[in-house]
Structures are given as C-alpha cells and as structure tokens.
Amino acid sequence: MTFTRIGGLLVIAAASLLTVTLVIALGGGSVSVGGDGPGSATVTAALVLLGAGLLVLAIVGPPPFGGRLVRTGFATVAVGGAVELASARATADSMLVFAFLLGGLAVLVGLIISGIGMLRMPGRPRWVGLMFIAGIALALVAGAVANDPGVAFSTDAAGLRAAMSVTAMVAAGLMLAALAAIGLLAWVGEPGAAVAAAPLSAE
Numbered sequence: 001m002t003f004t005r006i007g008g009l010l011v012i013a014a015a016s017l018l019t020v021t022l023v024i025a026l027g028g029g030s031v032s033v034g035g036d037g038p039g040s041a042t043v044t045a046a047l048v049l050l051g052a053g054l055l056v057l058a059i060v061g062p063p064p065f066g067g068r069l070v071r072t073g074f075a076t077v078a079v080g081g082a083v084e085l086a087s088a089r090a091t092a093d094s095m096l097v098f099a100f101l102l103g104g105l106a107v108l109v110g111l112i113i114s115g116i117g118m119l120r121m122p123g124r125p126r127w128v129g130l131m132f133i134a135g136i137a138l139a140l141v142a143g144a145v146a147n148d149p150g151v152a153f154s155t156d157a158a159g160l161r162a163a164m165s166v167t168a169m170v171a172a173g174l175m176l177a178a179l180a181a182i183g184l185l186a187w188v189g190e191p192g193a194a195v196a197a198a199p200l201s202a203e
Contacts, residue, residue: 003056003059003060004056004057004060004186004187005186005187006053006056007052007053007054007055007056007057007060007183007186008053008057008182008183008184008185008186008187009053009183009187010049010050010052010053010056010183011049011050011053011054011057011179011180011182011183011186012180012183012184012187013046013049013053013183014046014047014049014050014053014179014183015046015050015176015179015180015183016180017042017043017045017046017049018042018043018046018050018176018179019176020042021039021042021043021046022172022176024038024039024042025039031043032088033047033084033085033088033100034085034088034089035088044085044088047081047084047085048081048085050077050078050081050179051077051078051079051081051082051085052078053183053186054074054075054077054078054182055074055075055078057071057074057182057186058071058072058074058075058078064118064121064123064124064125064185065125065182065185065186067117067118067120067121068117069113069114069116069117069120070113070114070117070118070121070125072113072117073110073111073112073113073114073115073116073117074110074114075110076106076107076109076110076113077106077107077110077111077114078110079106079110080102080103080104080105080106080107080108080109080110081103081107082103083099083100083102083103083106084100084103084104084107085103086099086103087099087100087103088100108136111132111136111175112132112133112136114129114132115128115129115130115132115133115136115178116129116133117129118132119133124181124185125185127181128178128181128182128185129178131174131175131177131178131181132174132175132178134171134174135170135171135172135173135174135175135178136171136175137171138167138168138170138171138174139168139171139172139175141167142164142165142167142168142171143168145160145164146161146164146165146168151164
C-alpha cells in the first residue's frame with residue numbers, strides 16, 4: 001500500500017469518526033477534544049487520524065493534491081490539530097488556552113486554504129473545494145446569526161434559531177462529505193494520472 005493510499009484511508013477514517021461524533025452530539029452527548037465520554041473519544045481520535053492523514057498527503061503531494069496551496073492547507077490543518085491535542089486539557093487560567101484557540105483557528109484557516117486550492121483545480125477536486133467553502137460559509141453564517149443577542153434571547157426568533165440549526169447541520173454534512181471525498185480521491189488517484197506517468201511509445 002502506498003503512502004498516498006494510507007493518507008487517504010486515515011482521512012476517510014477521520015471523517016467516519018467525525019460523523020459518529022456529530023450523531024453523539026445531536027443525541028445530547030458531551031463532545032470535547034481530550035475530554036471524557038464516547039463523543040470526546042471519537043472527536044479526539046478523529047483529530048489524530050485527520051492530522052496524520054493530511055500530513056502524509058501534504059508531504060507526498062500526489063495528484064490531484066500536488067498543488068502548493070492545497071498541500072499548505074493540509075499541513076496547516078495537521079499542525080493546528082496537533083496544537084489542539086497538546087493543549088486540550090489546559091485549565092481556564094492557563095496560557096495554553098490561547099494555544100488551543102489558535103490551534104482551532106489554524107484548522108479553520110487550513111481548511112479554507114485547502115478548499116480555495118482545490119477550487120482552482122479542474123474536475124473532481126473543484127467540487128470537493130466547493131463543498132468545503134460552502135460548508136464553512138454556511139457554518140459561519142449560522143454561528144453569527146444564532147449567537148446574535150437579538151436572536152439567541154428573543155422568543156420571537158425561535159423559527160430563525162431552528163433554521164440556523166438546520167443550516168449548521170447542512171454545513172457539517174458538506175464538510176464531512178468533503179473530507180471523505182479527499183480520502184477517496186487520495187485512494188483512487190486522479191483519473192488519467194497513471195496514463196500520464198507512462199512512457200510515450202517510440203512509434
């Protein structure tokens with residue numbers, strides 16, 4: 001098995017665990033990086049697998065992930081995830097809390113960079129990038145609206161809060177699908193890559 005396929009398999013496994021984490025969270029379970037409980041275990045394991053898988057893809061850089069921008073995004077996600085894991089159990093009065101927040105920001109920035117890089121590519125990677133960017137945009141909109149004091153504490157905004165919850169679910173689904181698609185693309189490779197790599201006939 002090649003390193004590319006190993007990286008893809010790790011990313012697929014991470015996307016699967018994140019899906020399980022989402023189900024646990026929707027069921028009212030506790031979810032936190034490095035915390036206790038099934039949801040915390042799955043999200044922590046997912047972060048480890050995702051960071052390892054994307055780091056492999058960032059280093060190997062196989063088609064269709066050979067672009068510098070995409071590889072930079074993958075590496076940024078891996079580094080941010082590692083920082084989050086290292087500082088996950090920091091207490092509220094510890095300076096490591098800032099490291100945890102910066103790690104989370106690095107993961108978000110890395111995903112955006114990766115999505116933009118894939119949007120610039122033809123074929124399947126462009127669709128994956130579109131899912132990433134759309135998912136992140138919807139998540140930001142849902143978070144901004146739901147956390148607005150006029151919406152969060154208003155009895156008249158119950159419908160809008162429900163709509164934002166649905167929007168957040170759609171956003172999560174798009175990003176999970178995009179992660180799984182990255183793993184699948186790494187596993188199957190870029191169509192025509194093997195043909196392009198074959199030597200030309202002398203005829």
